[in-house]
Amino acid sequence: MPMKRRNFLQATAAAGVMGLPGVRAAHAQTAPIRIGVILPLSGIGAEAGAAWLAGAKIGVAQWNEKGGVLKRQIELVARDDKFSSAGAVTAARDLAGSGINLLIGGSQSPMALATAPLLPELKAVMVAPCPTVMTLTHEGFQRNFFRLSWNAYIAFAGIGNMLTARFKEVETWSCIVPDSENGRDMARYFTVGVQRAAAKAGRQVKVLDPVFASLNKADYKVEINSLMNAPSQGLFVGLTAAPCISLLQQGRAVGMDKKFKVIGDAGTELMIAKAMQKSTPANLWSISYWVPGTDVGKRNALSTPLYDAYVKLTNDKSPPSIVQSSHRCALALFNAIQKAGGTETDAVITALEGLDFDTAVGRYHIRKEDHQGLGTAYIANVGVRDADPGYGIIDAIPYNEAEVAEPPSPGKPLEL
Structure with missing residues (x-):
């Protein structure tokens, strides 16, 4: 058999084996867990977006260093919402279309108000680092949306x-x-x-x-x-x-x-x-959200590691406190996936409801009733x-x- 034909048949056979249910399941159990991040990475919100992205990246690096979640590494996939509602909707649809159902986004109220109603349709769950508008956890409540910040x-x-x-x-x-x-x-x-x-x-x-x-x-x-x-x-x-x-x-x-x-x-x-x-x-x-370097801030075990990692990543010794808000969102998802035993949307939602976990400002609780975070x-x-x-x-x-x-x-x- 000519060499090229033999290589082609071997590759085809391997692809066929990967298509078998048992092999697909094994691959899914070892593939990275992909988490979508929807942030303002350009325009007037770019500085805040960079801080939020840094917090999420640090959370991923810290957990990957410990072996990831469920023995799988974590991968961030970032999209730019351009500090606009329309940009946030486009980004959410794009990520969901590529099979990503776990999202950190809705960083501020206009973007959260635009994306929260879409989440059931997209079969996705979103944890949000900073939106304050009250309707998100009241008359506009969506089961697939969690506010992990103070409200107004x-x-x-x-x-x-x-x-x-x-x-x-x-x-x-x-x-x-x-x-x-x-x-x-x-x-x-x-x-x-x-x-x-x-x-x-x-x-x-x-x-x-x-x-x-x-x-x-x-x-x-x-x-x-x-x-x-x-x-x-x-x-x-x-x-x-x-x-x-x-x-x-x-x-x-x-x-x-x-x-x-x-x-x-x-x-x-x-x-x-x-x-x-x-x-x-x-x-x-x-x-x-976070006061590293102060006596108050030093009381929490996760604060100094977050600060040191931020300085190493950015060479900036004065992190804006919103770094902690996106870091907290990442930790919430990791803890929920661990608790759920997988990444399926409904299971992660159930795991997030009533979740208690450690953050750089101490213990954090997510109310089951309305998905409002409190710390x-x-x-x-x-x-x-x-x-x-x-x-x-x-x-x-x-x-x-x-x-x-x-x-x-x-x-x-x-x-x-």
Whole structure:
């Protein structure tokens, strides 16, 4: 038999053997577990997307080093949602079409709102690192979607309460938030927190009507002018990532950082300080997922390994806290797959419901009823300091999210 023909027949025979059920099953049990990651990897969300991707990569590397999950290595398959709802939908369909049913995505509210309703059709499950809009775990509840971050009530009522209690000289607050459902949630629950703290102290504190802003613009002069003319001493900024930084940088040029005695931030924290360096506003307090390097942060066994791995991966010694939120999402999926004994969608959903697992900020719990994750969060004072690189987290106040979370009501609007 000529050599070429013999090689062809041998290859064909091997392919036929691989097609047998027993061989396919064996191959499936040893092939890598593929997890899709849908993040903003270009455009105005690219810096945040890079941080989220780093957190997920570190989680994969840490588990692969220990042997993977169910003795299988883990492989990330990343797609760019381009910081848009349409981009997130396209990415989710693309990943599902290639057979990937385990997803980390819906990183922020618009993308989560667009992709969550599609998951049953795609036969996929998604764990989301940062969306806050309340409908996701209330009237818009989807069994295939899990929010592994604070929601608007937990986060913004929390920071409103803390800042009002701490800064008694602030009698009036301004808010600037995205012109979206999520932005309205931010303003509503920040106001709830302010009023709750004021009532407890027997004070009168006012929150002005919010200033709404687009996330897809470069010039915030009109919004800054409105804030500068407001009779307020405190400011809450609900814009996140690049839009938040642009607002604060442009505002500094007209003295906005001097007008307000305290500025609250919806989670951009160290990215602000990294961009503004020595011009970072004084008394900047941010909601934070993770505070490595602080005494509070060092209490958790997984915190330092995550920090060290991030520095090694990026050569950046000041990780934004959202690194921990995507790392946590990865750990949730790995623990759920292990618990389920496989990667089948319904089994992983069941395993995620009520799951308790360790993270870089301590023990984390996923409520079975509404798929809301609960753990430890922080209000962190971010600013200039003498230690290298010249900025960082100066102080951090931890709080237990379970103690401030609203009761579960999947399928129903939140009623306070």
